[in-house]
Amino acid sequence: MASNSRVSILDYFNIVFEGENGKIESNCKACGTRIQAKRTVTSNFVTHLKRKHQAMYDEFLRKKDVKREAYSSGAILISIMADKKATSRVSTGKRKEKSAESKAEKETEKKVENNTESDKQKENDKVKKKPEPDEEKPKGNGETAQGAQGGAEDGEFQLEPIELPPFEIIVGDRLNPSFFKFQFKNVEYSSGRNKTFLCYQVDIKGGAAEPDGVRGYLEDEHTGAHAEEAFFQQVLPQYDKSLQYTVTWYTSSSPCAACANKLTEILRARKTLRLNIHCSRLFLWEEPEIQAGLKALAKAGCKLRMMRPVDFTYVWSTFVENEEDSFTPWEDCQENYEYYDEKLTDILQ
DNA sequence: ATTTTCAAT
Ligand SMILES: [Zn+2]
Numbered sequence: 001m002a003s004n005s006r007v008s009i010l011d012y013f014n015i016v017f018e019g020e021n022g023k024i025e026s027n028c029k030a031c032g033t034r035i036q037a038k039r040t041v042t043s044n045f046v047t048h049l050k051r052k053h054q055a056m057y058d059e060f061l062r063k064k065d066v067k068r069e070a071y072s073s074g075a076i077l078i079s080i081m082a083d084k085k086a087t088s089r090v091s092t093g094k095r096k097e098k099s100a101e102s103k104a105e106k107e108t109e110k111k112v113e114n115n116t117e118s119d120k121q122k123e124n125d126k127v128k129k130k131p132e133p134d135e136e137k138p139k140g141n142g143e144t145a146q147g148a149q150g151g152a153e154d155g156e157f158q159l160e161p162i163e164l165p166p167f168e169i170i171v172g173d174r175l176n177p178s179f180f181k182f183q184f185k186n187v188e189y190s191s192g193r194n195k196t197f198l199c200y201q202v203d204i205k206g207g208a209a210e211p212d213g214v215r216g217y218l219e220d221e222h223t224g225a226h227a228e229e230a231f232f233q234q235v236l237p238q239y240d241k242s243l244q245y246t247v248t249w250y251t252s253s254s255p256c257a258a259c260a261n262k263l264t265e266i267l268r269a270r271k272t273l274r275l276n277i278h279c280s281r282l283f284l285w286e287e288p289e290i291q292a293g294l295k296a297l298a299k300a301g302c303k304l305r306m307m308r309p310v311d312f313t314y315v316w317s318t319f320v321e322n323e324e325d326s327f328t329p330w331e332d333c334q335e336n337y338e339y340y341d342e343k344l345t346d347i348l349q
Numbered sequence: 350a351t352t353t354t355c356a357a358t
Pocket of ligand 1 (some may be wrong): 096226228257259
């Protein structure tokens with residue numbers, strides 16, 4: 001009942017993951033900042049809004065007041081009860097439709113190999129869309145149903161399961177700008193990313209290869225194969241020892257131990273293949289297995305580097321659907337690079 | 350203010 005009287009602060013956040021015990025990982029819809037909290041203790045969300053987005057915070061307070069007013073009125077409560085079936089049906093229908101829609105968009109994005117970038121842009125716009133202040137209609141059923149989500153009086157209002165990403169390797173020409181900005185940000189920990197992006201450039205000499213080489217990106221989504229392995233399964237499965245390969249990657253994360261070992265094996269088997277990996281972040285760099293894996297990988301001839309600010313700019317212009325927008329690396333990009341570079345140097349020496 | 354690491358049907 002207490003949760004029923006609370007306006008949904010979560011309207012301002014994209015839930016990335018919700019575990020048992022109500023633990024929530026989310027990104028602020030306005031700035032993308034990762035916020036962690038519990039469903040029952042949402043002060044982190046409120047505090048973030050208050051400190052970073054004053055206008056949204058004010059809107060939130062206004063909505064909350066309207067909500068309390070509504071719920072304190074017995075008459076309205078009764079009307080909500082009377083309409084409950086219809087309301088919940090409509091609202092879950094709406095949500096289903098929404099999730100089906102976004103699923104469909106994901107589908108198209110998966111199938112898009114090199115066309116219709118406008119769809120991606122549409123999705124991008126949708127992500128950025130802010131909640132509409134439509135509390136002008138106190139009888140508004142959508143609003144009521146939203147506020148009641150999580151109430152779970154009889155299961156009618158239970159939150160839908162978090163929509164999970166597809167189980168496929170996503171391949172594309174250029175990646176979504178907001179994905180790039182979030183996924184490639186060289187913060188210390190990659191929480192909330194839950195996947196790895198890999199931008200690749202392949203140049204092959206000695207054969208009838210395309211003069212400009214091949215480039216694109218991979219995005220792994222818990223397919224069993226990580227992006228690094230998927231690259232050699234999907235992009236460059238074949239090998240001709242009479243050719244010389246130069247493969248350059250820009251990855252959001254350094255390889256895990258298993259991938260590092262697989263890459264080491266591949267480099268040992270493909271003597272004429274040069275692999276350069278530039279990573280935004282180091283993954284679990286304190287783990288001995290990771291350190292050993294990276295070391296072996298470097299010893300097998302792989303050039304391993306952390307991405308510098310200039311590399312982020314290069315990826316933006318080369319691998320991101322940038323629509324001619326310029327890109328300015330975030331404030332602490334250089335600082336974070338130095339932080340990571342020091343750790344990588346330690347590992348590889 | 351601090352937390353935080355390529356998720357699981
Ligand atoms: Zn891996």
